[in-house]
Amino acid sequence: MAVNKCIKYCLFVFNLLFWISGCIILGVSIYLKVNPVYRGLLPGLNLLIAVGTIITVLGFLGCFGAIRESRVMLMLFFVGLLLIFILLVIAGILGAVGVNKIEEWLTGKLLPLRNQSSLFQTFMQKLEEQAKCCGLIHGPSDWGSTAPASCDCRDTTQECKLADGRRKVYLRPCTKLVMSVIAKGTVIALGIAFGIAVLMIFGMAFAMTLYCQIGETYATLS
Numbered sequence: 001m002a003v004n005k006c007i008k009y010c011l012f013v014f015n016l017l018f019w020i021s022g023c024i025i026l027g028v029s030i031y032l033k034v035n036p037v038y039r040g041l042l043p044g045l046n047l048l049i050a051v052g053t054i055i056t057v058l059g060f061l062g063c064f065g066a067i068r069e070s071r072v073m074l075m076l077f078f079v080g081l082l083l084i085f086i087l088l089v090i091a092g093i094l095g096a097v098g099v100n101k102i103e104e105w106l107t108g109k110l111l112p113l114r115n116q117s118s119l120f121q122t123f124m125q126k127l128e129e130q131a132k133c134c135g136l137i138h139g140p141s142d143w144g145s146t147a148p149a150s151c152d153c154r155d156t157t158q159e160c161k162l163a164d165g166r167r168k169v170y171l172r173p174c175t176k177l178v179m180s181v182i183a184k185g186t187v188i189a190l191g192i193a194f195g196i197a198v199l200m201i202f203g204m205a206f207a208m209t210l211y212c213q214i215g216e217t218y219a220t221l222s
Contacts, residue, residue: 019059026052125150
């Protein structure tokens with residue numbers, strides 16, 4: 001009994017796509033990790049970075065095992081896919097649960113805004129100017145005693161209040177806009193993780209089928 005060439009090359013093509021997908025999930029996860037908006041807010045990002053790294057390695061091993069018809073490499077590939085599949089499920093659960101706790105994390109980790117990095121403060125000030133809002137959760141008080149110039153009320157149609165006894169600042173916090181940005185980032189990460197999980201199910205099926213066929217071929221020859 002010969003090894004099915006169709007399954008062999010399907011597994012090779014799968015691993016090529018798998019490797020590309022690993023690069024994508026690794027790149028997106030790193031972007032979400034270093035971006036000041038998401039940094040420290042989304043759970044499971046470190047896990048996704050590790051998963052993306054391992055996926056790229058497994059993709060290479062899977063290609064090698066399929067072309068060389070190595071049962072050892074195929075079994076290692078199958079076990080690796082199974083472990084990564086479990087890790088992705090855990091990361092997905094953490095991400096889904098984390099979306100519901102974002103506001104709590106915003107309050108605990110980012111307030112007061114004056115204590116955050118200069119990069120994050122610059123981002124917030126640009127956001128305030130564009131969205132005509134001030135602060136994250138409670139309004140101008142999120143900055144502490146003095147709100148930055150980005151909070152100055154330049155649009156008379158917006159709700160403003162007097163601050164420092166001499167200028168008006170936007171009263172509306174930027175919570176909804178920030179929550180929307182974070183939620184979109186989470187959806188992207190979860191969507192990629194789900195797509196990778198589906199690919200891995202097919203990969204495990206192909207790998208085990210080819211593994212069994214190689215074993216039957218060796219048994220026939222012996």
